[in-house]
Amino acid sequence: MKRASELMLLRRPVSTGLERLDALIGGLWPGALHILYGDQEVTDLVLYRLMVEASKHGRVAYLNNTDYYGEKTLVDATTLSTVSKMAGVEPLKALSAIRCAAAFNARRQVFAAEKLVEDIVERGRVSLIVVHNASAFLDREGSEASSALVKSVSILMEAASRASIPLVVTAQSIGDTPDPRRAIPRLPAQLIHRASVIVFFRPEALGPSSQARQTCLAAYPAVGLPRLHPLAGGLG
16 A cells, blocks of 8 residues: 555646746646735736646636626636637637636635536546635635635645646735745635645846836745746746
């Protein structure tokens, strides 16, 4: 018999489609929780790229925490189309691979997670599980939102572990600071402690008067302070 840790080593990571992110974290690890947080504009783009890349290998189980009645959409078609073309994927193919569930409030998160798991079990061939903007309801719904978020992500973590599927959660950061040593994910501590990979993203100007920007990220190793890595040239 093999230990669980030994079985994890036998699982090979899958590419994110972003060379510098792969170099930093080694790809997405099957069955593991990955937290991406920081500048939302950047994390949204990275998330879409991950979903497009995953669509090459199977379906994407996507939980979007949003005000659907205000936004009237679950997937940003413009962003998906742009990122798909960058990745060499037909936008319609990428879109058709995404199975969406929406949470309009904290309690809905649990229901949406359960529905996604049912879909994963029934249809199979899921290559990525995603929770988008997990911090959405924490400020306005307090402790109830925190409990619901922990439960919903735990449901998806169990499914991800059983099926050896990477789980990616995006979140905002606490505090308006570019320093990764002070910025932490706006998530319950229970989730942060269960994550295998945590990456902080921030936009950074290229020079004092330049409007051009690059993306910097920091991964948290098991011991020590985070390391900054530039994603020069954006998300290509």
